[in-house]
Amino acid sequence: MVKxxxxxxxARRMLPDARLARLQDLQLLDAGHGYDPFGANREWIGFGAGLMRFLYEKWFRVTSHDAHHVPSSGAAILASNHSGTLPYDATMIWSDVLEHTSPPRLVRPVMDHFVPLLPIVGTFFARAGGVGGSRGNVRALLEAGELLLIFPEGTVGIGKPFRERYQLQRFRVGHAELAIRHRAPVVPVAVVGAEEQMPQLTRIQAGAKLFGAPYIPIPATLLPLPVHYHIYYGAPLNLHEDYRPEQADEPAVVREAADRVQAAVAGLITRGLEEREGVFR
Amino acid sequence: MTRVMITGATTPIGASFVRRLAFDDAIEQVLALGLESDPGPELLELPKVVYRQIDLTRGRSLRDLLFTDVKQLGIEAVVHTAHHRRATDEGPRIHRLNVGVTRELMQLCQHHPTVRRFVHRSHGAVYKVKADQPAVIGEDHPLNLGPSTPQWIRDRVEADLMVCSQMGMCPMKVVVLRCAEVLAPRSGSQLYDYVSSRVCMRPLGYDPMINLLSLDDQVEALYRALVTEDAQGVFNIPGRDTLPLSELIHMMGRPDVPMPGVLLSPLYRLRGRLERREFRYDMNHWRFHFSGVLDGRRAKAVLGYEPSHPLRPTELAVHWHMGEDTIDLMRQQ
Structure with a gap:
């Protein structure tokens, strides 16, 4: 990797001094050489923030709503809708939380298992805070009081056809189980705009297995369209106040909890669609 | 436990541990075992230390030792650190030392009149490191027992599991320490051999997190396992240094050369043959792609072990006959 x-x-070239200085207050566990055990590193996070700045400010012109709902400390899970063929929504939430929390908090996006297999990309994501989606990784992060970003729709959400935009796929239950077991609040998040950024023409199965991906998406546009992103954060759902930790093993309980989170995200999406003036405005 | 027997006492890890015990007021007697007939004055002249030369693979010799010297000296704890170190050596003789001796020693200790504790030094390499596995490795992490796993690892997994299977089944307290790699010469460290090469090649596009244990922390972990009353179980022993592979190469002052992964295996195989080096890329393939860092929380909670001694690259570099300028530069850093 780059030195x-x-x-x-x-990072110094890409970010104004004030933002760079803010990153010094970033809460990051240093395992001894400036990296946390998963490979996240402050300098790389600064570099990532610099890279994303153009997309965040100019291209997607992200508007953030109610970011005060993101807890300033302690373990928490951001549960968001997932869309747009390529995961720009994850990078924009990552940038948005970094921008709107004080002191800045690092979001740890939970990635599908195939992402760490990708050369360069997998390493870059790890440096910026991403982690492979194994049970052990998320458990360790929640126990360390970190802020996770989970897309409960999974790859089904990001790969859904354009005609199904803003129709949530049924949420998986893993995030609810984790929240109940580790007593972590779930903050529902809705990204409005991403669903139109990159309509998908088709998907190819052949070759995807080489790096463990479920498919290779073929988007209609080479670059994402300059849609206007709106990111909505809902009030935290304290599932752990309604369920005991041992209930995290009960399928009916975690299903019910996941449905509650899905309903909260759906409500935020409806609000976002009503409030926005257009896809590009 | 005040009377201790140590196998592998002439290895860097064993010798350091013997030295530590020799100067510990709480320890009365140390029985050090090694293959060498003359371990040198560093070991022989230590107070409280009795040295015995023994080939552990000879069952009769081991049995005789256990029921003569060990019994007479009233040894209460056995610390087993003897494993074959060169990863390039394979075959039944190596398996006999790595697994057979561990099994036999364990069996003999179980009905021994004085031995009450068995500490087995296992290795972090027993864990499987892959993309879909957690990067932070707990004691319940899957083990590396695939059909293509090299013998060096397979033997360690087998010995580890065999010792684990006796926990709670015998009158002794059994402790297994799964230790991070000790970056030291003559300790069987793959990474030491890797970074002592003139150029360090690694897979392009990957830079996994690794964890390394210093000799001082290794000794401290063994000591804690020995003296912590009633401690029993499996414990990960991480080191103070958690860093990307590229940072390690940089820290050691070596050129870092990322290359397409498919080229590395043949290149390192060729290097191994030409220079008779120990590093095997096939053995390190996965951990050169994906992170694997030991989670030491259980050792901290039960044994009170916390790594506190970082690596000292300047001392390691001396072994490679590096130029003085390079060493000065590293000291300044």
């Missing part, structure tokens, strides 16, 4: 000094230099 840390180079990364620091690039």
């Amino acid at each position: 840390r000094e180079t990364v620091t230099g690039l």
Whole structure:
């Protein structure tokens, strides 16, 4: 990978001094050499924030709503809708939370198992805080009081056809189980705009297995359309106040809890669609 | 436990541990076992230390030792650190030392009149490191027992599991320490051999997190396992240094050369043959792609072990006959 000094230099060029200084307050566990055990690193996060700045400010012109719902400390789970063929929604939530929390909090996006298999991309995501979606990883992060970003729709959500935009796929239950077991609040998140960013023409199965992906998407546009992103955060759902930790093993309980989270995200999407003035405005 | 027997006492890890015990007021007697007939004055002249030369693979010799010297000295605890170190050596003789000796020693200790504790030094390499597995490795992490797993690892997994199977089944307290790699010469460290090469090649596009244990922390972990009353179970022993592979290469002052992964196996195989080096890329393939860092929370909670000694690259570099300029530069860093 690129040397840390180079990364620091690039971050300085891409970010204003004030933002760079803010990143010094970032809460990040240092396992001894400036990296946390999963590979996240402050300099790389600065570099990532610099890279995303153009997309966040100019291209998608992200508007953030109610970011005060993101807990300022302690374990929590952001549960969001997932869409847009490529995961720009994850990077925009990552940037948005970094921008709107004080001191800044690092979101740890939980990635599908195939992402760490991807050369360069997998490493870059790890440096910026991403983790492979194994049970052990998320457990360790929640126990360390980290802020997770989970897309309960999974790859089905990001790969759904354009005609099904803003129709949530049924949420998986893993995030609800984790929230109940680890007593972590779930913050529902809705991303409005991403569903129109990159209509998918088709998907190819052949070759995807080489790197463990379920398919290779073929988008209608090479670049994402400059849609206007709106990110809505809902009031935290304290599932752990309604369920005991041992109930995390009960299928009916976690299903019910996941449905509650899905309903909260759906409500935020409805609000976002009503409030926005257009796809690009 | 004040009377201790240590196998593998002439290895860097064993010798350091013997030294630590020799100067510990709470320890009365140390029985050090090694293959060498003359372990040198560093070991022989230590207070409280009795050295015995023994080939552990000879069952009769081991049995005789256990029921003569060990019994007479009233040894209460056995610390087993003897494993074959060179990863390039394979075959039934190596398996006999790595697994057979562990089994036999364990069996003999179970009905021994004085031994009450058995500490087995296992290795973090027993864990499977893959993309779909957690990067932070707990004691319940899947083990590396695939059909293509090299013998060096397979033997360690087998010995580890065999010792684990006796926990709670025998009158002794059994402790298994799954230790991170000790980056030290002559300790069987794959990464030590890797970073002592002139150029360090690694897979392009991957930079996994690794964890390394210093000799001082290794000794401390063994000591804690020995003296913690009633401690029993499996414990991960991580080191103080958790860093990406590229940072380690940089720290050691070596050129870092990322290359397409498919080229690395043949290149390192060729290097191994030409220079008779120990590093095997096939053995390290997965951990050169995906992170694997030991989670030491259980060891901290039960044994009170916490890594506190970082690696000292300047001391390691001396072994490679590096130029003084390089060493000065590293000291400044």
